[in-house]
Amino acid sequence: GQQVMQIPQYQHVQEGEDFTTYCNSSTTLSNIQWYKQRPGGHPVFLIQLVKSGEVKKQKRLTFQFGEAKKNSSLHITATQTTDVGTYFCAGPRGGKLIFGQGTELSVKP
Amino acid sequence: DSGVTQTPKHLITATGQRVTLRCSPRSGDLSVYWYQQSLDQGLQFLIQYYNGEERAKGNILERFSAQQFPDLHSELNLSSLELGDSALYFCASSVESGDYGYTFGSGTRLTVV
Secondary structure, eight states: OOOEEEEOSEEEEETTOOEEEEEEESSOOSOEEEEEEOTTSOEEEEEEEOSTTOEEEETTEEEEEOTTSSEEEEEESSOOGGGOEEEEEEEEETTEEEEOOOEEEEEEO | OOSOEEEOSEEEEOTTOOEEEEEEOOTTOOEEEEEEEETTTEEEEEEEEETTEEEEEOSOOTTEEEEEOTTSOEEEEEOSOOGGGOEEEEEEEESTTOTTOOEEOOOEEEEEO
16 A cells, blocks of 8 residues: 655754655655644644645745655754654545654754 | 644543543534554554545554544544553544645543553
């Protein structure tokens, strides 16, 4: 079945460093969504990408959807302690979202 | 407040018991999804309801069942509980297809002892 793989599983950075998490699907996706879950919190929807090669920015966050619509990335420029949490990508399958395993980001001040 | 309400927030129960988790979706959302999150399994899809009808099923155990009521709230019933059922259970809701993102509730932390 469709799987969504995400790497790395953990990333520890110094505040101010950049961070990237990568997401790969075994099948072409109609869209990809990104979520952030703070420690002790619930997943919060960040963004949806639909078009092949699409790039969207939210302040220091840059989201990309691959040309083949099978991979995606989230890049954070100059991380801050408020960026701490787990970032999930998710792709639709049969009307439901299949989530990647997530990348847990820790930021050392 | 995300608009999705889950109760209770915490639940501690013994093996073999049965519990019911409740979810009220965000106003206007017809779809409700249940996910299980454990440390080693990530967010695992359990089941989806749309406007009262079951739409999709994931790897939900036979001991688990769910329903969505006419007022659109949903309940997840977990029976014959085992230690391995200890996890965070999230409910999420969305507009029809979920293409504009899911809104998650704050979850129910279930501990089976």
